[in-house]
Amino acid sequence: MTLTAPGRDRDRGRAPGGRPPSRYPSGRRLLLSTDHKRIGLLVLGTSLALLFLLGVLALLMRAQLARPESGFLDSAVYNQFFTIHGSGMIYLVMTPFAIGLGVYLVPLQVGAPNIALPRTTLLGYWLYATGAVIMLAGFATPHGAHAAGWFSYPPLADGRYSPGPGSDMWVAGVFLSTAGVILMGWAVLWTALRKRAEGMTMLRMPLFSWSMVATCLMVIGAFPALLAALVLLGIGRADPSVFDSNLWIIGYQHLFWFYGHPVVYVMFFPYLAAVGEVLATFARRPFFGFRLTVLSLLVFAGLSMSVWGHHMFTTGQATNDYYSLTSIALLVPAGIEYFAMLGTILGGALVFRPPMLFALAFIPQFLIGGLTGIMVGTPVIDYQAHDSYFVVAHLHYVLFAGSAFGLFAAFYFWFPKVTGAMLDDRLSHVHFWLLVAGTNLTFLPMFFLGLQGMSRRIVSYAEFDGFGTLNLLASIGAGLLAVAMLVFVYNVWTSLRWPRPAGDDPWQGQTLEWATSSPPPRLNYTPEHPLPPITSYAPLYDLRRTEDGRAH
Amino acid sequence: MHRRSVFDQVFAVETAIALAVFVIVLGLLVFAVVRRRARAGLFVSRRREWKPVELCYAGALAAVAAGLVIYTALANREQGRENDRPVDLRVEVSAFQWCWEFAHPDPAGGPEDEPVTARATCRGDDLPTLVVPTGRNIRLELDSRDVIHSFWVPELRYKLDAFPGHRNEFTVRFDREGRWIGHCAEFCGHRHHTMDFWVRAVSPEEYDAWLLDAQTGQDIPAETA
Ligand SMILES: [Cu+2]
Numbered sequence: 001m002t003l004t005a006p007g008r009d010r011d012r013g014r015a016p017g018g019r020p021p022s023r024y025p026s027g028r029r030l031l032l033s034t035d036h037k038r039i040g041l042l043v044l045g046t047s048l049a050l051l052f053l054l055g056v057l058a059l060l061m062r063a064q065l066a067r068p069e070s071g072f073l074d075s076a077v078y079n080q081f082f083t084i085h086g087s088g089m090i091y092l093v094m095t096p097f098a099i100g101l102g103v104y105l106v107p108l109q110v111g112a113p114n115i116a117l118p119r120t121t122l123l124g125y126w127l128y129a130t131g132a133v134i135m136l137a138g139f140a141t142p143h144g145a146h147a148a149g150w151f152s153y154p155p156l157a158d159g160r161y162s163p164g165p166g167s168d169m170w171v172a173g174v175f176l177s178t179a180g181v182i183l184m185g186w187a188v189l190w191t192a193l194r195k196r197a198e199g200m201t202m203l204r205m206p207l208f209s210w211s212m213v214a215t216c217l218m219v220i221g222a223f224p225a226l227l228a229a230l231v232l233l234g235i236g237r238a239d240p241s242v243f244d245s246n247l248w249i250i251g252y253q254h255l256f257w258f259y260g261h262p263v264v265y266v267m268f269f270p271y272l273a274a275v276g277e278v279l280a281t282f283a284r285r286p287f288f289g290f291r292l293t294v295l296s297l298l299v300f301a302g303l304s305m306s307v308w309g310h311h312m313f314t315t316g317q318a319t320n321d322y323y324s325l326t327s328i329a330l331l332v333p334a335g336i337e338y339f340a341m342l343g344t345i346l347g348g349a350l351v352f353r354p355p356m357l358f359a360l361a362f363i364p365q366f367l368i369g370g371l372t373g374i375m376v377g378t379p380v381i382d383y384q385a386h387d388s389y390f391v392v393a394h395l396h397y398v399l400f401a402g403s404a405f406g407l408f409a410a411f412y413f414w415f416p417k418v419t420g421a422m423l424d425d426r427l428s429h430v431h432f433w434l435l436v437a438g439t440n441l442t443f444l445p446m447f448f449l450g451l452q453g454m455s456r457r458i459v460s461y462a463e464f465d466g467f468g469t470l471n472l473l474a475s476i477g478a479g480l481l482a483v484a485m486l487v488f489v490y491n492v493w494t495s496l497r498w499p500r501p502a503g504d505d506p507w508q509g510q511t512l513e514w515a516t517s518s519p520p521p522r523l524n525y526t527p528e529h530p531l532p533p534i535t536s537y538a539p540l541y542d543l544r545r546t547e548d549g550r551a552h
Numbered sequence: 553m554h555r556r557s558v559f560d561q562v563f564a565v566e567t568a569i570a571l572a573v574f575v576i577v578l579g580l581l582v583f584a585v586v587r588r589r590a591r592a593g594l595f596v597s598r599r600r601e602w603k604p605v606e607l608c609y610a611g612a613l614a615a616v617a618a619g620l621v622i623y624t625a626l627a628n629r630e631q632g633r634e635n636d637r638p639v640d641l642r643v644e645v646s647a648f649q650w651c652w653e654f655a656h657p658d659p660a661g662g663p664e665d666e667p668v669t670a671r672a673t674c675r676g677d678d679l680p681t682l683v684v685p686t687g688r689n690i691r692l693e694l695d696s697r698d699v700i701h702s703f704w705v706p707e708l709r710y711k712l713d714a715f716p717g718h719r720n721e722f723t724v725r726f727d728r729e730g731r732w733i734g735h736c737a738e739f740c741g742h743r744h745h746t747m748d749f750w751v752r753a754v755s756p757e758e759y760d761a762w763l764l765d766a767q768t769g770q771d772i773p774a775e776t777a
Contacts, residue, residue, distance in 0.1 A: 075742055149739050155716060156699040156741060161649075246718040249700070283588075285596050292606045314702060314737075315713050316720040320628055325621045335613040339606065342580050347597030349590035360585065364578050371570035378624045380562045380631055383555070384709040387702060387737035453706030455735045458745035465733070536600075545598075 036115035040104025047097040057085040066475035078459040079147035086150035094267040102188040102212040108513035111197025113523040116190035127180030135173030138166030146170030160240035185219030199534035211273030214297040222262035229255040257308035271406025275359040282356035283348025286538040289340030296333035327377030354428035358409035366402030390450025416502030420518040427491035434484035441477030445470035510538035559709035640688035647701035647714040650743035681750040685759035702738035726753035
């Protein structure tokens, strides 16, 4: 591994050996390539496949909860499902997908021919994929998969109360995949810091790349705490007497949440920034409030490592005032980001292409997650909301109604760049509207269920609890989500099978990646597709404006 | 039920703020979608920042955050004041996989008496009942025999975790008679979902009579409670 100076990188921007880059790489070359685009595709493809798999688990759980005292799923099975759904979506889908976007896009956006540390990145992917396989293989063991929730508090998750290899495999799987994500995080951060092309100053990096800097800082700063928590849990699985002491029981919670809150922003920033890029592109103007937004991301990242105790108000062992203060302080950077997003569209000329629809829906939907986040960060409210369906609703508004909509905005936006093919607009619209309806029908009722007293992680509830109607609504919503995702798959499949060529820049993009071919060549920029002058964080926008100026 | 009234107030305030913010954002969004279409051929802003406005806005946000922090911290303190009241009687709440026991350690007869303990199986309708007198300050002492559980009575708007090897306590006073459901809120394994209980608040006289009855009958099944 050598670091090359930006100037030399540009001279090497030719496919080696003169062989034209293949559009659809063969299996072996895809799996072992050190091209950041191929590694990125592996990460994105793997996590997207897992999104479907783990979504099916959620669908089965919603089927079970549709009616009171239902016997569709047994408690033992249900507990495995919610554990693997939750931990899978967080450790194996939303986090790796966010980093995978960085692996694919950051080198392109900063004008580098490849990622820094390409072999480390590839190793990171393989650790992640191996961890995913190990975690899921737990289902094949006699006791089944792990069943103690995504935060797996001891003593419940220790060797005494969760015996069985499925749980050991869960610990090992989470450890490996998180280690892999940390390696990829280092590579993406290093690329943004050290591999920028000539003229690409820090403040000329696009919003998405900046969000990856903040994200990777959190990955590097906070994820090792999860590894430490998992080591502690692993020791407790070998010798459960460790957790005879309250010190280690509560110590685990501190370690875990030191990771557990920053990870929420790791699963948020890249999607937020993708939304920002989409809003600017389809508002036909540069992103408004760029510098303050970048600053707010960095402040956010710093604060994120100081709020962990707000997950522990009901333990009776956390300093409420302090954690409440830092949690509520988060509304400042979040408010700045909303100001910038709204400012961008209010002064723009909006074009409603599919990525834009998802980006626009992100704004109010994520806001519901954010506002209820302030509520659960308030101890007085958290005493009621904690571990109830209110929290389930809140976190799904953040992660699904928010981040997953950002994920789809990013998917629809960069799909033509990555594949060279356009998706079908009509099917995209169907997907979008079904997804909006399904999301809100599924998760909105859960706020009320939580306030009415429904605990999270219960396999069934009694008739007299009165949770039946709202749960039925939520389950119908989940059915809509399933249909929406089928439409999405069909759209992707037909668009790849019978591709409509996208061209280099189908959206009038503003950042460097839209200047190269679709898909980009091996070293990203070639003499036929040279780097344009890097004049700001929206260089292609600037270029179009100077060209317009000359034409008039 | 002091906690409940504090919760109701803070929840109303934060819901109102949240709704206002949501309506404003949604209004701006709808305005942009309707009025800022590219087809309309409007002037498109090229502005990349507007520093004075952004900084003023950030300052305003910080002021709101500070106000909210102070308000909620005071509310939290106010809620906690219930814990400082002189305790009239204690109840030991033991959580375990997968049910609860409620032990009343000092019944009327004096310390030499056995505690009166409410037990059940948490299977079907066989739920344990925590019987308490109204108008008295009751100290609930939470403990677990195995994993972490959480004592939640939604009607009280309050929950507190029950840890193994660590005692959590809180004081509560019931203002009115009634019977409410309680749940285990912290996932605790296979039958977590059946770990429910009843809280029954009765008049002090009724409570004393119940305790006396229970003492002669030793352990009490749920139905008599
Ligand atoms: Cu429990």
